[in-house]
Amino acid sequence: MRSLCFSSSRTPSFSISRGRSVSPSRTSLSSTPRRRFSESMIEQTIDTAATIIMKWDAETSAYAKVTSLFYESKREAMQFIKSVNDLQKIMHLLVSEESGSDLRLVRAQHLMQIAMKRLQKEFYQILSMNRAHLDPESVSTRSSRTSASARSSLSDFDDDGSPEDEIRAAGDSISEVEEVSSMVMSDLKSIADCMIGSGYAKECIHIYKIIRKSIIDEGIYKLGVEKMSSSQINKMDWDVLEFKIKNWLEAVRISMKTLFTGERILCDHVFATSDSIRESCFADISKEGGTLLFGFPELVAKTKKSPPEKIFRVLDMYTAVSENWQEIDTIFSFESTSVVRQAALNSLIRLSESVRSLLADFESAIQKDSSKAMVPGGGLHALTMYSMNYLTLLADYTNILADIISDWPPPAKSSLPESYFDSPESDESQAAPAMSVRIAWLILVLLCKLDGKAKHYKDVSLSYLFLANNLQHVISRVRTSNLRYILGEEWITKHEAKVRQFSANYERLAWGHVFDSLPVNPTAPMTAGQAKESFRKFNTSFEDAYWKQRSCIVPDGKLRDEIKVSIGRKLVTAYRELYNNHKSTVGDERAARLFVRFSPEDVGNYLSDLFFGTVSSGGSSSSSSTSSHRRHMRSPR
Known part of the structure; x- marks a missing residue:
């Protein structure tokens, strides 16, 4: 933690509170030579700092104990920050002159401790009392993390300018809520810059992590995401699990749009002066919630007993993660948050494996259908209607499925009789997209199964009508869904010709003796x-x-x-x-x-x-x- 505390891009400082040893900064030795300060200037700087710091000492002033510096007077708050920064420079100067026993240094150390306690209290109050203005949704409406970090903090204003006027001018283009949010964020940044520059990063970070982590944890909980094990999910009824999946899909949408985005923007802004502190804070705040959120799909993908329609929820989750991947990669870009990126990536891998497995199960279910009951009148078989409902829904996930099965080996034709292929030696399927090949194959498996069921009819003409009806239903569903774009017009034309052939056979067998009469x-x-x-x-x-x-x-x-x-x-x-x-x-x-x-x-x-x-x-x-x-x-x- 000390390496984080002293890695600020500001002039390095030394620690002076609660038993910390006073050690000089080499950078400060060369950057603040004695000749710049006369003895009177040193005394005057310490006296000026003492006036405002002691005014806000909660241990000696009842007024300071119940009043917030930043809410009472923003100008005075900026003067307080400026005085602390000036006091820090004087302390560096005195240390560089090896004046460790100088009473002025002792006095300055004491004032610095009082000032840091005050700023700690202010930092805590601002964070805890402005949860509404610092909620992730308000923060995330800011145009970008870059613009947030680039906004001038109130600590940058000097005595010649009015901080309120500057913020009001910047707020002309944003809503009132965003304006308050911007002001609060600037206050936090001013305090954080001062505390980090004075060697009190640890105290500042501790307060920030405790309060902001509770925001993430509470947000994840309210979104309905809870920690569960594989055994718990495996024991759930599908209706319960599906409800949790739908909750999760909404949770991902909201958390990536506001929750994690807003926290990253806030953290980047408040700790803009130190990359290492910024990373440490955001990692500790978001890592647990992020891994919990993006670890859920992997658990669902591992469930063994689920209905065939599980594939659509799996595809929904895959879509949610893949569509948000760029944001996930950006928000959790730190090495310390790589565990969140890895959780999301593992979920994508597991979900894609689950989709392939479920597609194989669907194909197997068609092939294993053993119902021998004949459909009265040669009408539509339940297997045809179910299978085409399934495939038309799958077609709505064309882009996602194409990504999942792009490198999946094509099905082996040896699993079906050679007579079902127009040209067994043809390699046309090798050049077709994997998605088209897979869907065409599943329909072929269905048609082969229907061909077997048609043989149960004693009236041969009725068997041909059965085949014509069911193939016509397949074609109709293809024409009126995204399957049309997957299979193409050539596929439709070829199968329409087969319908005409089945119809002609029915006509010949059912009505031929009438024609002959x-x-x-x-x-x-x-x-x-x-x-x-x-x-x-x-x-x-x-x-x-x-x-x-x-x-x-x-x-x-x-x-x-x-x-x-x-x-x-x-x-x-x-x-x-x-x-x-x-x-x-x-x-x-x-x-x-x-x-x-x-x-x-x-x-x-x-x-x-x-x-x-x-x-x-x-x-x-x-x-x-x-x-x-x-x-x-x-x-x-």
Whole structure:
């Protein structure tokens, strides 16, 4: 501590209080030669100092005991500081003349002790009584630590100027609160400069550390950050831990904007004359709170039993630390506060490891999904909806994730059958960004799992509808989220082609026998018997297809319309030709009612009412038009 106390950039001094030995400063010996001072000047300086110092001696003056020098008269406070500094110079002069037994030196020593006790009291009072004006938020509003340190302290004013006027002029551009804060900070700096220059740095630092550390500790506590162990966090329910994480995220925002920033500005300003003292004070004040704050994410990252959505809170914490890293590095730039920087860095490392682990767990969970229940109507599988919700949320952390997985080795294709890759020998993925590769891989794992689930359908056409529905949902979520920018238009185009392929397969298998029931050339001449047989075959096949497909579900409106338009374009067009050309061929009106049960409009209406589903997971069971046409339709046998 002595090395800190005597490392001030001001003229080094000697200690004189409570048994300290009087030792000369070599610098002072050469800088204050005897010839500058006459004997009368020495006496006059000591007398002048004695007048003001004894006036404010709390042990001999009841007035001084209950009154604050700096609050009573700022001009007199500056005169007090000036007198102490002058007294210090005289003491150096007397010591340089080896006048250790000089009564004047003894008197000066006694006055200095009284003055230091007074300044200690003033320093404590200003710190303790101005907590509101020295709160980190008020202090941190100052433009920068540089401007704070550059502001002139009140100790720099001489008798010709008014300190109040100078501060008022400087305060024109800041708020009233900031003006008071600036004035208080200048008072503290004046006292600190004087005490450090007089060899009383230890006393000054001790007071400062006790009061200001309580500010940091209280602030951290009020922000909801508390000391916890790994075992405590591991035992917490996820809801409780998530609540603490949200508290921590807010605590980081506030503490970096005001709490630590304000304390660093204040400390830099008050102890601007000594880098070593400044570092020591700020380190002792902030180190414990800083390590507590930035050590929390590492503890969370180490928790073993957590739900999959933990990854989003982990990414939030990673974002909070990384976005504040420059401020962390600046505020805790001292070597003695490197433990705080290291705590933040360790948290980033642990959080990134946790993200990778959670992504691997997500992939594993998809691959291990063993549910064999078929989705009614070929609709959306719960795994598809959950997985795409998960991935679209992940896409909101694109920049952070890209940083975390940039050097993560790409997944091994050997974990999936080669048939799932368009070109197994292609190296295109090697050139793609790691983020795109990883997300595309997770979707591929999902699609492969869905392909396996589609095989559980006994009706093959329904399995293709299931694949079309689920892939369409994947594409839709990609298009309407940040996944679009990660995967790109080429990926979307390629998978849209697969949806069309699945839809075509469904159409061929589900409606092919209806298409086949119609004559190859509906306009060719027919006998009445041939016409009756053509209409009978169509009626039967269309009814069978309709009753099978009326419970099918196509949740996506665009895909639903595309499928119906495709079927309708082929079916209604061909049937209209048969209807227009051979309805009359069947026979009279009675025969027509018996064999021609559907008009082309009826067929179109029935197709329009398909794919809304009749099960709870689908949409509405049917539209009102269905009931008006169902009189034509016989129930399945």
